[in-house]
Amino acid sequence: MTKRPYAQALKVIQDVGLRPTRQRLLLSKLLFERGEDWHVTAESLHEDVQKSGAKVSLATIYNTLHQFTKSGLLREIVVDSGKAYFDTNTSDHHHFYDARLGVLEDIPHDEVTLVSLPAAPKGSRIGRVDVIIQIEKF
Amino acid sequence: MTKRPYAQALKVIQDVGLRPTRQRLLLSKLLFERGEDWHVTAESLHEDVQKSGAKVSLATIYNTLHQFTKSGLLREIVVDSGKAYFDTNTSDHHHFYDARLGVLEDIPHDEVTLVSLPAAPKGSRIGRVDVIIQIEKF
């Protein structure tokens, strides 16, 4: 079956029950049809939109990133107290982060192993475990 | 030997080669003389200053937190893309974080063990490893 333009992007959006608007289709396409995992900020995605010749307002990009995250299409990664990163790879994995360059890189899931997780403080449960390995180029 | 007020706070500052100004002495005292590890934001520290009856401008608090961090007296912890946390415990350890409440808690160093750290991407070296365990109260 031939893949029509936006076919995958459309499906992704419909699968989570969002309306396939022009803006969401484009963002979905930019995010999920490149066949690799990657990391975006609202700003970087906005630039990609402009490079594609289209136009989506920054506000809508913020809204959409959050909707996609809430729907489980994206995962937010906190590595910088001042900028939000989103990861198209929502599976269980960790990250390298180069603070100087602001660049994130996935660590394959099986390359970090945690032993002996501590018990959560009483009255609370453990949600997610994030491992961030700071790196720097030399 | 009796401990004069600010004796410890003064020493801490002199040890890293900073001028013991009124502001730095107070902040040092608030941060390091309570005999336990804790986590502050510029805002929370500012409030503590005011509760103590003194006054230090927010700008100076930001400056001082960064100077102290650069001097190794504090460690910055990134758990929120929008607010900077600082930890008076600079030793090797990890954190619980309740995103809803914005509360950080230390995990004793020996209660998390990482096995099989991945190799850093070529051309880079590993700096710090941060493990953040998201928790939520129930």
Place this chain on the structure above:
DNA sequence: ATAGCTGCAAATGCTTTGCAAGGCC
């Protein structure tokens, strides 16, 4: 004296919000 420090206010950077106009079902 002088190099360093402080505080105010203004500026910055990222993100969110209010609301009128437009689009999808």
Place this chain on the structure above:
DNA sequence: GGCCTTGCAAAGCATTTGCAGCTAT
């Protein structure tokens, strides 16, 4: 039509910066 979405501009926060005045040495 009615509800969801978008986009702009304005507002919001946390943080940084410029610079005149103050302070430790």
